[in-house]
Amino acid sequence: MAEKICVAVRVRPSISEESPSGTFWKIEDNRISLHKLHGTPISGLSYAFDHVFDESCSNSKVYELLTKDVIHAAVDGFNGTAFAYGQTSSGKTFTMNGSLNDPGIIHRAVNDVFQKIQMISDREFLIRVSYMEIYNEEINDLFAVENQKLPIHESLERGIFVAGLREEIVNNAEQVIKLLESGEVNRHFGETNMNARSSRSHTIFRMVIESKGIDTGSSDYSSSDAIRVSVLNLVDLAGSERIAKTGAGGVRLKEGKYINKSLMVLGNVINKLSNGAKQRAHIPYRDSKLTRILQTALGGNAKTSIICTVAPEEVHIEETKGTLQFASRAKRITNCAQVNEILTDAALLKRQQLEIEDLRRKLQGSRSEVLEQEILKLRNDMLKYELEREKLEMELEEERRSHKEREQHIRDQQLKIKNLSSLVSDGNRSSSQDSMKESPKDECNDFKTPCFKETSNNAFVAKRSNYSELPDFSPLPDSFSNVADEDTWFKMNKGYIADLDSLQTTPARKVQSFPPQDITPLHKFNLLYELHCQDCSNDNYKLELQNLKTQLELVIKEKDELQRKHEEEVQINRRLMGEISELKQELDLSNNSLESSAQRYGNLEREFQKLKDERDSLLQTVSESSKNITFLTDQKENILKDLNCEVQRRKDLEAEIKQFSVAFASRQRSLASIHGEFKSKIEKLRAEKLVRY
Numbered sequence: 169m170a171e172k173i174c175v176a177v178r179v180r181p182s183i184s185e186e187s188p189s190g191t192f193w194k195i196e197d198n199r200i201s202l203h204k205l206h207g208t209p210i211s212g213l214s215y216a217f218d219h220v221f222d223e224s225c226s227n228s229k230v231y232e233l234l235t236k237d238v239i240h241a242a243v244d245g246f247n248g249t250a251f252a253y254g255q256t257s258s259g260k261t262f263t264m265n266g267s268l269n270d271p272g273i274i275h276r277a278v279n280d281v282f283q284k285i286q287m288i289s290d291r292e293f294l295i296r297v298s299y300m301e302i303y304n305e306e307i308n309d310l311f312a313v314e315n316q317k318l319p320i321h322e323s324l325e326r327g328i329f330v331a332g333l334r335e336e337i338v339n340n341a342e343q344v345i346k347l348l349e350s351g352e353v354n355r356h357f358g359e360t361n362m363n364a365r366s367s368r369s370h371t372i373f374r375m376v377i378e379s380k381g382i383d384t385g386s387s388d389y390s391s392s393d394a395i396r397v398s399v400l401n402l403v404d405l406a407g408s409e410r411i412a413k414t415g416a417g418g419v420r421l422k423e424g425k426y427i428n429k430s431l432m433v434l435g436n437v438i439n440k441l442s443n444g445a446k447q448r449a450h451i452p453y454r455d456s457k458l459t460r461i462l463q464t465a466l467g468g469n470a471k472t473s474i475i476c477t478v479a480p481e482e483v484h485i486e487e488t489k490g491t492l493q494f495a496s497r498a499k500r501i502t503n504c505a506q507v508n509e510i511l512t513d514a515a516l517l518k519r520q521q522l523e524i525e526d527l528r529r530k531l532q533g534s535r536s537e538v539l540e541q542e543i544l545k546l547r548n549d550m551l552k553y554e555l556e557r558e559k560l561e562m563e564l565e566e567e568r569r570s571h572k573e574r575e576q577h578i579r580d581q582q583l584k585i586k587n588l589s590s591l592v593s594d595g596n597r598s599s600s601q602d603s604m605k606e607s608p609k610d611e612c613n614d615f616k617t618p619c620f621k622e623t624s625n626n627a628f629v630a631k632r633s634n635y636s637e638l639p640d641f642s643p644l645p646d647s648f649s650n651v652a653d654e655d656t657w658f659k660m661n662k663g664y665i666a667d668l669d670s671l672q673t674t675p676a677r678k679v680q681s682f683p684p685q686d687i688t689p690l691h692k693f694n695l696l697y698e699l700h701c702q703d704c705s706n707d708n709y710k711l712e713l714q715n716l717k718t719q720l721e722l723v724i725k726e727k728d729e730l731q732r733k734h735e736e737e738v739q740i741n742r743r744l745m746g747e748i749s750e751l752k753q754e755l756d757l758s759n760n761s762l763e764s765s766a767q768r769y770g771n772l773e774r775e776f777q778k779l780k781d782e783r784d785s786l787l788q789t790v791s792e793s794s795k796n797i798t799f800l801t802d803q804k805e806n807i808l809k810d811l812n813c814e815v816q817r818r819k820d821l822e823a824e825i826k827q828f829s830v831a832f833a834s835r836q837r838s839l840a841s842i843h844g845e846f847k848s849k850i851e852k853l854r855a856e857k858l859v860r861y
């Protein structure tokens with residue numbers, strides 16, 4: 169937007185004890201005019217500006233009214249320049265640097281920049297500062313004394329800049345003030361008749377304010393991602409001086425000449441700029457380092473404010489007039505300030521490219537790497553889980569198999585036990601039968617050998633003696649005498665006792681010689697055996713019985729052993745069953761975590777795909793941007809070609825004009841000689857005519 173440079177005049181307090189004798193400068197509102205002592209204004213010497221500050225005005229007020237807007241605009245992305253111009257000792261340094269009690273524009277601007285930044289929550293800032301001086305038309309770095317005679321360069325990206333100048337990144341105002349103080353030490357000051365501490369150089373304190381919107385996650389690219397870069401120049405010029413007044417000689421004289429020369433160029437530039445567009449064909453920015461560095465501030469892309477300091481003393485009236493004229497001309501200059509994020513297409517493209525690069529780096533670097541690593545880890549975990557699961561399944565299968573085998577084994581053992589049990593009973597039965605078979609019938613009569621005969625209905629019957637018909641009585645007698653009791657023999661011979669266990673089913677005796685619970689088959693057999701032995705005198709039969717007893721003992725022992733083994737097997741089986749159920753639980757857990765891993769893996773795959781898509785679209789943007797750059801470069805080249813053609817055409821025209829001028833001059837010369845010849849001929853003819861008459 170086009171806007172005029174803001175210009176103010178500041179009158180410093182008088183340092184002369186003499187009171188004015190003829191004229192004085194009168195200040196009314198934003199106007200300063202020269203008046204005669206009695207009050208009459210002197211015509212043609214009245215000037216109006218944006219502000220006119222009188223002697224009593226403080227730096228704080230100057231800053232508030234003149235400079236603050238420029239500083240705030242700089243934070244918002246506009247280039248800004250504030251400089252003080254005026255004759256020597258008029259108060260430029262006082263205005264820019266100030267005093268302890270009343271800090272100047274530079275200090276206030278620095279504080280204000282950081283205060284304003286803190287109030288902006290939606291952007292992040294990067295501030296760089298540099299400090300330079302132009303001394304005898306040479307640029308020196310005030311932050312690094314070794315950086316002397318620095319050159320000025322220009323580029324599309326950075327505009328006009330001083331190459332090799334040290335830039336310090338700063339985070340707060342205090343840091344900047346300290347840097348400024350260190351820079352002040354390196355600055356050239358000198359004593360003159362006019363100022364005990366006269367600035368012998370122009371100084372430029374520069375702040376580069378870079379800002380970027382904080383990413384709020386909005387898709388609006390321009391609002392959050394555009395970078396603004398603004399340059400703020402705070403300039404304290406050396407004062408113009410009259411050598412006669414400053415009494416300068418030697419070094420001071422040389423300095424004074426350079427100062428005056430560069431201020432004269434500044435005046436020229438201001439003059440040209442103030443003449444309006446038509447006459448602004450060529451602005452001599454390149455005629456001095458000062459105007460070159462301030463080029464953007466003067467008629468360019470910047471908001472500029474100038475404070476022109478003047479001395480009120482009558483003795484400086486001419487210089488004051490000169491300063492006021494300078495200020496009036498500066499007032500007419502129009503600048504065109506723009507937020508620097510839309511400076512040029514090329515710059516924007518460049519910025520976009522940088523951002524895209526940055527994004528791509530981020531995408532390719534940390535995040536995708538982390539994701540890929542995580543995916544790999546998950547894959548490994550999954551494989552591990554799979555292997556573990558397979559192992560567990562195998563173990564389970566193995567367990568099942570061995571369980572089955574054990575069950576089979578137990579079943580076999582049970583069968584074996586059963587077989588043995590039946591074998592025992594069969595053995596009993598067969599041995600009884602055998603013994604019955606072997607005993608001769610006649611012997612039965614002699615010895616009344618017990619005869620085991622099957623009952624008619626094949627059922628177990630324990631015949632009782634008469635007395636034992638009572639239900640409470642055992643079928644066996646308490647004691648046996650040597651004489652076989654008829655009833656007992658009958659009982660032994662007729663009552664077929666094959667199943668010894670069934671004896672337990674008979675009601676217990678009232679008076680017992682052994683507890684009923686202790687009656688095992690062996691006991692029963694022993695009982696019977698003893699019974700038989702007592703009554704039997706047949707040795708063979710006794711021996712047979714003895715063998716049978718030993719056999720039975722062995723079988724029972726084996727049965728007990730098998731029973732014990734069976735119980736042990738059952739115990740092991742139970743334990744294994746417990747282990748199997750634990751393994752099953754573990755397997756379930758593994759399956760669950762496998763499932764959740766697969767889910768996470770899926771999510772990561774999706775995110776990875778999304779990032780890939782994002783990267784592709786960014787690459788697309790990059791290629792479009794590159795195309796745009798190529799297009800712009802082509803355009804630029806075409807324009808340059810056109811320009812070269814124009815220059816060539818101009819040269820041709822100039823050559824043509826030269827030729828034409830030469831031809832014209834020679835023709836003029838020949839015409840003049842023809843004219844001379846004619847003239848002499850006419851005069852000759854006239855003379856001849858006169859002679860004739």
Ligand SMILES: Nc1ncnc2c1ncn2[C@@H]1O[C@H](COP(=O)(O)OP(=O)(O)OP(=O)(O)O)[C@@H](O)[C@H]1O
Binds near residue numbers: 254258262263365
């Ligand atoms: N507005 C003011 N109020 C009080 N004192 C002032 C004011 N302006 C200037 N002075 C005093 O006048 C003297 C000269 O001022 P200053 O050095 O700022 O001038 P200058 O224009 O920078 O001179 P030079 O061009 O020689 O460097 C200093 O002592 C300064 O303190």
